[in-house]
Amino acid sequence: MSNRLINWFRFASPHNFYPLAGRMIPVFWTLSALFGIAGLWMGFFVAPTDAQQGEGYRIIFVHVPTSWLSMFIYMVMATWSGIGLSLNARLSSMMAQALAPTGALMAFLSLWTGAFWGKPMWGTWWVWDARLTSELILFFLYLGFMALQASIDDPRRADKAGAIVALVGAVNVPIIYFSVKWWNTLHQGSSINLAKSSMAVTMLWGMLLMALCFWMYSIAMALTRVRTIILERETHTDWVKELPEVKT
Amino acid sequence: MNAILAVARRDLLMVMRRKSEVLTALFFFVIVTSLFPLGIGPEPTLLRKIAPGVLWVAALLATMLGLQRMFAADHADGTLEQMAISPTPLVMLVVGKIGAHWLVSGLPLVLVAPVLGIQFDLDGSALGVLVVALLLGTPLLSLIGSIGAALTLGVRGGGVLLSLLVLPLFIPALIFGAGAVEAHISGLGAGGHLSLLAAMLALAVFFAPWATTAALRIALE
Numbered sequence: 001m002s003n004r005l006i007n008w009f010r011f012a013s014p015h016n017f018y019p020l021a022g023r024m025i026p027v028f029w030t031l032s033a034l035f036g037i038a039g040l041w042m043g044f045f046v047a048p049t050d051a052q053q054g055e056g057y058r059i060i061f062v063h064v065p066t067s068w069l070s071m072f073i074y075m076v077m078a079t080w081s082g083i084g085l086s087l088n089a090r091l092s093s094m095m096a097q098a099l100a101p102t103g104a105l106m107a108f109l110s111l112w113t114g115a116f117w118g119k120p121m122w123g124t125w126w127v128w129d130a131r132l133t134s135e136l137i138l139f140f141l142y143l144g145f146m147a148l149q150a151s152i153d154d155p156r157r158a159d160k161a162g163a164i165v166a167l168v169g170a171v172n173v174p175i176i177y178f179s180v181k182w183w184n185t186l187h188q189g190s191s192i193n194l195a196k197s198s199m200a201v202t203m204l205w206g207m208l209l210m211a212l213c214f215w216m217y218s219i220a221m222a223l224t225r226v227r228t229i230i231l232e233r234e235t236h237t238d239w240v241k242e243l244p245e246v247k248t
Numbered sequence: 249m250n251a252i253l254a255v256a257r258r259d260l261l262m263v264m265r266r267k268s269e270v271l272t273a274l275f276f277f278v279i280v281t282s283l284f285p286l287g288i289g290p291e292p293t294l295l296r297k298i299a300p301g302v303l304w305v306a307a308l309l310a311t312m313l314g315l316q317r318m319f320a321a322d323h324a325d326g327t328l329e330q331m332a333i334s335p336t337p338l339v340m341l342v343v344g345k346i347g348a349h350w351l352v353s354g355l356p357l358v359l360v361a362p363v364l365g366i367q368f369d370l371d372g373s374a375l376g377v378l379v380v381a382l383l384l385g386t387p388l389l390s391l392i393g394s395i396g397a398a399l400t401l402g403v404r405g406g407g408v409l410l411s412l413l414v415l416p417l418f419i420p421a422l423i424f425g426a427g428a429v430e431a432h433i434s435g436l437g438a439g440g441h442l443s444l445l446a447a448m449l450a451l452a453v454f455f456a457p458w459a460t461t462a463a464l465r466i467a468l469e
Contacts, residue, residue: 137416137419140412140415140416141416143412144409144412144413144416147409147412147413148399148400148403148409148413151403151404151405151406151409152403152404153404156469157466157467157469160466161399161463161466161467164395164399164459164462164463164466165399165413167459168395168417168459169417171455172416172417172420175420175448176416176419176420179419179420179423179424179444180419180423182423183423183427
């Protein structure tokens, strides 16, 4: 019985993880494409036109999933950083590093699509709403993490320094969110109500499918990036030199 | 406790031997705040409205100026390594250094802020709230900043990177610090803001030296 259990620590070594990631990437790309097609079909053809917002609301099928993922990826990144720091696991730090650009992209897309949505709905590209502001700050935190890692030459030191930034940021994200929220409500009161009344079931499904699509995309991207990072950092090892894609 | 005081005294002594560094940050604070009325116009109602925000943003930037020096010199001449291997826990020494940094770059700002507040036509009670808010907020800035200073130790382009890392983390302090004065002026009472600021300070006193120590150990590896 015991020999049928997978030894998860086996995959903590870049040498074993590299081929596994290679096999997982096509799976996640396929899932992403399937969920994407289904989600877009739901979003464009099945979901009804919103009574108040017209057709413009359909941007939420991109906006909401990217916002969710930007926050979720930060959490995952901080978790990997914490594991990397406490267990001194190289691969965990590499995962954190691989996730950061995707997270930053999601935060950026969320802000961008939010602006596109805000212009027709609120009549303005930007308001100092609590959610928008904390999303912007989250984007800054991603940039800080990436900038710090990029400017340290020694990869191990970059990993650890980045891990501390990610963890400090993770502690701060809720504080920032609530402070911005209270700041905003103290100033002008909540002028925008984001809560949608009785959202149609098809809309919700479209959104969930798109969220899954973006989720799978993020995993595929992170795995692709982590494979590149492994190759970069392990060029001196024999197993990398033996790889067919490196030999040619 | 003795170790904390010893490190703090040493840092203060070093600063006193080269006073220009303290004065630079202080004059930076004074000049930046004085620029705003020149740029915006001398209308008292408008100035009173922007005063807390301007003073706080200037205080953030003035704190940033001294942050890089918190560990840089000791790192360069090897003192930091000696501190790391000394029998006293490094956290204690870090607390001492943060305390010294606050005394040098935070406290002068607190003391000079009421004078600048008068320039912005704040009345007496608002000035009092401003001083209390800065008194609670500037140690918070030194504590959070020390994490960034330790992380960017000996890193290429450390100065710019430091601001990129630390400024987003300063936002809560800015919001409640400036908010306290604004709430007081608008008659809401500053108690809530000051309590939250104090709560964040308590949290930072506990966690920040610890994170800074971890970052220093990484830099020293």
